[in-house]
Amino acid sequence: MSNILVIGAVGQIGTELTMELRKRHGGKNVVAATRKTPFPKELEQSGPCIFFDVSDKEAMKKVIKEHNIDTIYQLASLLSATGEKDPDLAFQINLIGLKNTLDVCRECGVKKIFWPSSIAAFGPTTPRDNTPQRTVLEPTTMYGVTKVSGELLLQYYHNKYGLDTRSVRYPGLISYKAEPGGGTTDYSVAIFYEAIKHKKYTCFVGSHTVLPMMYMPDAIRGTIELMDAPREKLTVATSYNLAAISFSAKELADEVARIIPGFVCDYKPDHRQAIADSWPKSIDDSQARKDWNWKHKFGLKEISEDMVKNLTPILAGKK
Numbered sequence: 341m342s343n344i345l346v347i348g349a350v351g352q353i354g355t356e357l358t359m360e361l362r363k364r365h366g367g368k369n370v371v372a373a374t375r376k377t378p379f380p381k382e383l384e385q386s387g388p389c390i391f392f393d394v395s396d397k398e399a400m401k402k403v404i405k406e407h408n409i410d411t412i413y414q415l416a417s418l419l420s421a422t423g424e425k426d427p428d429l430a431f432q433i434n435l436i437g438l439k440n441t442l443d444v445c446r447e448c449g450v451k452k453i454f455w456p457s458s459i460a461a462f463g464p465t466t467p468r469d470n471t472p473q474r475t476v477l478e479p480t481t482m483y484g485v486t487k488v489s490g491e492l493l494l495q496y497y498h499n500k501y502g503l504d505t506r507s508v509r510y511p512g513l514i515s516y517k518a519e520p521g522g523g524t525t526d527y528s529v530a531i532f533y534e535a536i537k538h539k540k541y542t543c544f545v546g547s548h549t550v551l552p553m554m555y556m557p558d559a560i561r562g563t564i565e566l567m568d569a570p571r572e573k574l575t576v577a578t579s580y581n582l583a584a585i586s587f588s589a590k591e592l593a594d595e596v597a598r599i600i601p602g603f604v605c606d607y608k609p610d611h612r613q614a615i616a617d618s619w620p621k622s623i624d625d626s627q628a629r630k631d632w633n634w635k636h637k638f639g640l641k642e643i644s645e646d647m648v649k650n651l652t653p654i655l656a657g658k659k
């Protein structure tokens with residue numbers, strides 16, 4: 341049985357990952373840490389919730405000692421579009437926050453840490469189709485810079501200090517439980533909210549924009565499967581490519597219109613188009629499939645139907 345600390349427990353991934361970890365390990369064994377208060381009810385009622393900032397190493401150490409933590413999920417992050425508005429803050433939270441956590445892991449004897457990388461680690465000089473595991477990493481955003489640097493830090497702390505560091509490069513994530521905040525791939529979630537509420541959506545990337553995407557249940561399961569995999573099976577010490585499906589903004593809009601008749605989407609690309617254009621269209625994740633049996637379950641049809649089914653009652657205030 342592990343004693344787990346989730347840092348960034350109220351973010352897009354943290355919200356769902358914390359609850360899933362509490363189901364598997366018991367509520368009291370999974371500490372949720374966030375700087376977003378008040379804590380959501382579900383989180384507060386199901387286990388310990390703690391306020392701290394990733395810049396506060398002493399607060400982090402105190403929690404680790406008090407709860408005998410052996411495993412950390414360090415998810416605190418600004419996403420790509422928000423990071424471009426405040427690159428200094430993105431650097432502080434994403435990279436210095438990770439460095440602080442890695443140092444505290446060493447000092448307090450924490451054994452294992454998960455940290456999320458992203459397709460944002462790639463850039464315009466990376467091959468865009470079926471992007472390989474090992475390739476050019478020259479991102480154009482500060483978010484991407486922190487992802488590449490963070491991946492290298494994980495590898496360094498693993499090689500030098502024997503810390504069990506694990507990571508995946510998430511594609512765009514689609515979920516109905518937590519609204520995304522400040523990502524370039526957010527249109528793939530916002531489209532469902534607007535389609536259900538108003539039957540129309542103005543998309544901030546062009547109709548032909550293709551990006552790799554994944555449904556959150558696949559992402560959560562994949563993350564836990566990687567953390568549970570025997571260390572000797574893992575051959576990537578930076579971050580594993582992780583993929584499910586790729587589709588264009590228009591293919592997504594067509595699928596939404598099939599489920600919600602009368603839905604109309606138009607396209608007004610803004611500054612986020614350049615970020616989307618610098619990222620891969622599809623990802624080769626064969627190393628993850630080989631090393632720890634990664635397999636996605638949800639395709640575009642299943643994602644869209646599940647999103648509409650679950651989000652409709654939430655937006656109607658019934659859930």
Ligand code: AKB
Binds near residue numbers: 420460510511523
């Ligand atoms: C973003 O769009 O910034 C994120 C990501 C792909 O990491 N969803």
